[in-house]
Amino acid sequence: MFICSLFFIYIGEQLDVEKNLKKTAVLVGNAVFYVPSIIKMTTIGGIYLLAILLPSFLAGYRDYTIGTDVLVYGNIWFHNAILSNNFWNYLEWANNSSIGVLYATFNYVVSRFTSNVHIFYFWYSFVETALVLMTLRKNRIDIVLGMSTYYFLFFNLTLNILRQSLAMIVIVWGFNYVTEKKLWKYLLIILIASGFHSTAMIAIIIYPLYWIANNREKLLNVFVLSVCILFIVFSEKLTVLALNIGMLNERYSDYLMNSNIRGGFFAHLLFCLPILILYLTAKNNIGGSRDSQRYNGFRLIVAFTTVLSGFNLKYVYLGRVTQYFDFLFLLAVPYIGNRYYVKIGRYRDTLVTKLLIYIYLITYWIIIYGVQNSGETVPYILNFN
Numbered sequence: 001m002f003i004c005s006l007f008f009i010y011i012g013e014q015l016d017v018e019k020n021l022k023k024t025a026v027l028v029g030n031a032v033f034y035v036p037s038i039i040k041m042t043t044i045g046g047i048y049l050l051a052i053l054l055p056s057f058l059a060g061y062r063d064y065t066i067g068t069d070v071l072v073y074g075n076i077w078f079h080n081a082i083l084s085n086n087f088w089n090y091l092e093w094a095n096n097s098s099i100g101v102l103y104a105t106f107n108y109v110v111s112r113f114t115s116n117v118h119i120f121y122f123w124y125s126f127v128e129t130a131l132v133l134m135t136l137r138k139n140r141i142d143i144v145l146g147m148s149t150y151y152f153l154f155f156n157l158t159l160n161i162l163r164q165s166l167a168m169i170v171i172v173w174g175f176n177y178v179t180e181k182k183l184w185k186y187l188l189i190i191l192i193a194s195g196f197h198s199t200a201m202i203a204i205i206i207y208p209l210y211w212i213a214n215n216r217e218k219l220l221n222v223f224v225l226s227v228c229i230l231f232i233v234f235s236e237k238l239t240v241l242a243l244n245i246g247m248l249n250e251r252y253s254d255y256l257m258n259s260n261i262r263g264g265f266f267a268h269l270l271f272c273l274p275i276l277i278l279y280l281t282a283k284n285n286i287g288g289s290r291d292s293q294r295y296n297g298f299r300l301i302v303a304f305t306t307v308l309s310g311f312n313l314k315y316v317y318l319g320r321v322t323q324y325f326d327f328l329f330l331l332a333v334p335y336i337g338n339r340y341y342v343k344i345g346r347y348r349d350t351l352v353t354k355l356l357i358y359i360y361l362i363t364y365w366i367i368i369y370g371v372q373n374s375g376e377t378v379p380y381i382l383n384f385n
Helices: 003-014 037-059 067-085 085-095 101-109 119-139 143-156 164-171 183-194 198-213 220-231 236-244 250-258 264-281 289-311 329-339 350-371
Strands: 023-028 032-038 340-344 347-350
Touching: 003 037, 003 143, 037 119, 037 143, 067 085, 067 101, 067 119, 067 164, 085 101, 101 119, 101 164, 119 143, 119 164, 119 329, 143 164, 143 329, 143 350, 164 183, 164 198, 164 329, 183 198, 198 289, 220 329, 264 289, 264 329, 264 340, 264 350, 289 329, 329 340, 340 350, 347 350
Parallel strands: none
Antiparallel strands: 023 032, 340 347
């Protein structure tokens, strides 16, 4: 299903290259027809839509044994929405139960049209996949490589963390406001993401990290970076404090201590280390200050989340916290694959970088989701009932 979706994305991307032309050639059999650009844009939109529908269908009609959150609260809160006739009462109920208000709203809206929970999961995955695609297009990053990163690193993970996955994708979508130094807009994005999962507040650290990466004041950088690391390391104690004063529901302590969704320390090291090595060894293929700033920002974020892998040995809950930095790989991986080259002998090209990345993506999926069965999503079972 991933391969089919990537194929349609590739076709759409190739057609999109010529989007500024008034006419384009469309090959049908052995004949070439010239069609107006409006028809072409409709065709491109249809191809991208088909690419999004395929993984959404896969996620929507999964068996209830696929994805830990399905039986924990996914099915329950959708059925609660079906039985609720008053939206505000349902929202208050969800909020008191530490279910994000935007996640609850999504449930309620879908429940007005269907009582089939598979339809809810379908639309939820559709929104996630569409947001990832829109983010890649907005950042003008290699879409095929970016979507491959999403499918092989994160798709199985999204089946296990319903609320948090959409919260993290929203953060990635708003990353442009970090690079453009629009703090208030980025804070608004964090607020929206918090509507799906309250842990999205941790993403505020991304803003100073990016600033540090492009600041020459070394002493100040060390101070801010130390504060960021200490904040994350002691986030468990901050969570306990929030639990004691009633700011969080008690189930968050169990949530933070559950790190088995992606294999713990060694899995996270496998996730980070290959990309960090690329960022430290690959050479720049495209110049420009904006490009340099993004490279510095992504390199520090990749290094930061790699360092946090070491803390995972002692602080189990960090497996949940670091995911907000991990999801930025949706941009960091295709960015370096499209703009930086790896030199092998006299041969140097971004194609080598891309090949290494694809090997990394497939290897990671096989080891983590296939062999270790992290998140219990393999073998994949469909359920149409």
